[in-house]
Amino acid sequence: MKVGLFITLGALLWVGCKPDRGNEQVEVLSEMRSPNGTFIASSFACSGGGAAGYFYFNANLRRAGDALDSRDGLLGKHQTWKAFTDIQIRWIDDANLEVSYQQDEAPAYRENNAVRVDSKYGIKMHYLVVPPGPAVVDLDD
Numbered sequence: 001m002k003v004g005l006f007i008t009l010g011a012l013l014w015v016g017c018k019p020d021r022g023n024e025q026v027e028v029l030s031e032m033r034s035p036n037g038t039f040i041a042s043s044f045a046c047s048g049g050g051a052a053g054y055f056y057f058n059a060n061l062r063r064a065g066d067a068l069d070s071r072d073g074l075l076g077k078h079q080t081w082k083a084f085t086d087i088q089i090r091w092i093d094d095a096n097l098e099v100s101y102q103q104d105e106a107p108a109y110r111e112n113n114a115v116r117v118d119s120k121y122g123i124k125m126h127y128l129v130v131p132p133g134p135a136v137v138d139l140d141d
Helices: 002-017 107-113
Strands: 025-033 039-048 054-063 084-093 096-103 123-129
Touching (some): 025 084, 039 084, 054 084
Parallel strands (some): 096 123
Antiparallel strands (some): 039 054
16 A cells, blocks of 8 residues: 555656646747858747746757757756846857846856856857846836
């Protein structure tokens, strides 16, 4: 009896922790081909995960013709953390891609934010962390 209960609880826990990408929604926010047309760089938003859910922004680099993989991001150790916002991409030339963004500076994000892809497919990444802009105040209220 106890063994059966243990197996049932273990199976439920496994199913509950398994990533469900079937209901994942990816929205491409910006996309640019490399100057020679060989690669595509994208910034995107991704959400999913059902009731507990997740929502995050990231950037991706892939060969032209390949589908965007939302878990193959350039930023962060944990792909589903919402650690980065306002991601902008810009090709410097065929071998260099600039990625600018804002990041969550809370101590809990320090290790996550330290992980970034330095190069991919021979393309060197240049990262620019942009400080948040001034708050906008509506004087009509």
